[in-house]
Amino acid sequence: MNADTRGEREAGTVDTAAREDGWTPGPPGTLDLDKLFAARLHAARVRPYLATALFALHTVESRQVPTMAVDRHWRCYVSPAFVDRTPVEELAGVWVHEVSHLLRDHHGRGDRVARQRGLTGPGERLRMNIAADFEINDDVFGDGLLRPEGAALPELLGLPGGQLMEDYLRMFRLGPRLKDLAWLDCGSGADGRERAWELGPYGAHGLSEQQRDAVRFRVAQGITGRPGSAPRGWRRWAEEAFHPPQPWRELLGAAVRSAASAPGAGEDYSYGRPARRSCALPGVVLPSLRRRPPRVSVIIDTSGSVSDSELGSALVEVAAISRAVGGRRDLVSVLSCDASAQVVHPLCKGEGIPLMGGGGTDLRSGFARALRAQARPDVIVVLTDGQTPWPSAQPPCRTVVGLFPRPLSAGSWDEDDPDYVPDGPPAWARVVEIGG
Template identity: 30%
Template sequence: MSTLTTPSKSQMLLFQAWRATALQIMPYMASTLFALRPVNTQAVDTFAVDDGLRVYINFDKCEGLGAQFCAEGLLHECSHILAEHSMLAEVAGVTDEERRMWNIAGDMAINDDLRDAGCAALAAHGVFAAQISQPDYQTPLTYMEVLRRKAASQPKRPQSGAGKPQQGQGQSGQGQPTDGNGQPMKGCGSGSGSVKGGFELGDDDMQGKAPAASTAEKTMVRISTAASVRQHQEQHGIGSVPGGIAQIVDDILAPSVTPWERVLASYIRRAVAFKLGQHDTTYARRHRRRMNETLRNRQGRVIGRVIAPGYIKPVPSVHFYRDTSGSVNDHDLALATNEVLAIAKKLGIRGDDLIVSDIDTEVHQSKKFAGLDSITEIQGRGGTEMGEAIVHASNLKNKPSVIVIATDGETYWPTERPSVPVVVLLVNLRGEYWKENIPEWAHVVEVKSND
């Protein structure tokens, strides 16, 4: 694997020149461009980005490709970041085997906008929707489904292609991560939701020289970029920004029509009491290093040894119960399902740590969250008894950190406080009586469809 190094002074001057050219093409991308952490490596063909805003650059190769080519490469990676393609891949349930295919879908979704903004090199060599007989300006999810159908109809899937321009190729090729043969990766990296290159930094940040951006920083970068896009539109007109980017910005800056989302997230975080990097001690797991200290009585006789506790890292777990009784309509169920996606994103959990159950008078099914497709099927549609959700969760061998119950509220509840915190998400409550009927030990968050 090629060595990762901090760019030299001359390489940083090149990077700054490419960034300046990129700003001439898309000045509103400044916040994202300046947030990138450049890392020099020959493990990538040209550019790749990880989920910590670190951009991996093959300076030896890129230097000869010119400022325009490299500026467009940076803008391509910034577009993946702005659109949150890495997060969207998780929500869409993209498997490890589909990562390269997802890279193509994401590239097609952003390359038309980059072309419209003036990226000439990308327009000549990048992948576009027309290559799979699809129209421009669709979502990566749309292109992904087409690519999946095409792959399923072929006996052997061809090598997929990355969407940023590749010198000397009519269509850029998506290669394997750097392997034993020393071939550089031609994909966009994990920051696009593609294959994670073996060269990508983890906790090792080159002695503090390439730290990953925090979740809060990435959020602020997206908001700042969106604000710059909006300002650019106000000064130069709506058509001055490609439509796809304008739509992403609208989603970022749109005022929350459901403030209950923030309230619910606050309750869940409070109940889980979870912090990244937090560690607790436990005597259920002994420290892996045996301690030599012994306990002796006053006569010097050994009476025991000191046992050091082991360490555990708390992981939040949420059990989400959807009220699927007959009184809950499809729209209200959709609101509840959207909250599952929001919880998965905000807490970074899925699988065993985010279980979704359908319940009317009994629990019908429990599924591990693995993207939207894993929770689209609904079971139930009978009467309503949400107290059974609490009984069900309390009897589980591995109890969750918090129980979330999405319901219209037309139910009765147990009077005894459960051992696990409960958040009741009231969807379109039809009477104050039902709200007053909820025990005081439950956190209540109300949702109305006209919010």
């Protein structure tokens, strides 16, 4: 974390400080494992949800690191001199800081950012390390965890807290104000750049990719199990660890295209062109099976539980749905529905569709209204938060559900029944979660 810019302390000063802390230092220049592991135990006590990750790290003594550093294989490189001169409480904060780099995948994210933005060279990697420290340090300390001296904070540059590494990278460049952080080196686990003093992928005691994912999953379980004890940044990380962001727009479009192009969708017999088999039956005209552009009916949940921003997203998706079926807007109809179905609107442009409702939710009436249309749809697309009863029988057409996510911890959906939880979408529907 922080380098000792004042130089090495005299041996007598180190011995005195060690005795005051209750520690008996080992021979000069050797790593005091007792003190280091006591600090890790303290970190696990004040941050119990990180215990699995803290004890998954393998320590490696190194005199080439200024303080402590990690590589992407979950090894922690420790400077003996840094351990000697740092109090146990501050060492605990460094433990949490370093393992946070690995849990938040700063090495993988750093590599992706470098490719996307064309960032090369050690200077840019140092900037990534600083940005990653800003992401961690703005809310990781306190509540029994002492902030180490010299920790890099976004306030140093007048930047707001609560941002991600990628956001901080857009907000600052290396300059005179960061000269005191030129020593910073948290290892490849913080920015993705391999160091000469690291053991590499084939060294001893490294974790495999599967083991690293298992550790992250266990930590995320601990955070979501007791979310009140974790800072906001950790809660956000745990939610993404369980439910990584998906390209839901692409998934929704693919689901609609798949349903619209499936066998039977948009197919009907027509006398406009005789069947080829008519020649076998002289005097008889047989209809041929012709494929027409599929009709799509979009049911938008306008009940009170759906927010205005979600309704706005629904209108945007309506236009995307028309593109997914070939751009024939005349074949796409929109039906707003809360406890009852409203007026069916043909699609001209997304922003011109009035969405009426705001009451309770029962999309069964919307399904019934869509299926009673003169031109029955080949595909029904439902955009809803899922807090609705569903039809008991599968409709005679394919169904795609765009589901606005709702956290399970939000409480009951029924004031009269605190244990009530609505049923999920039926198995016959293709479900795509919208959001993220």
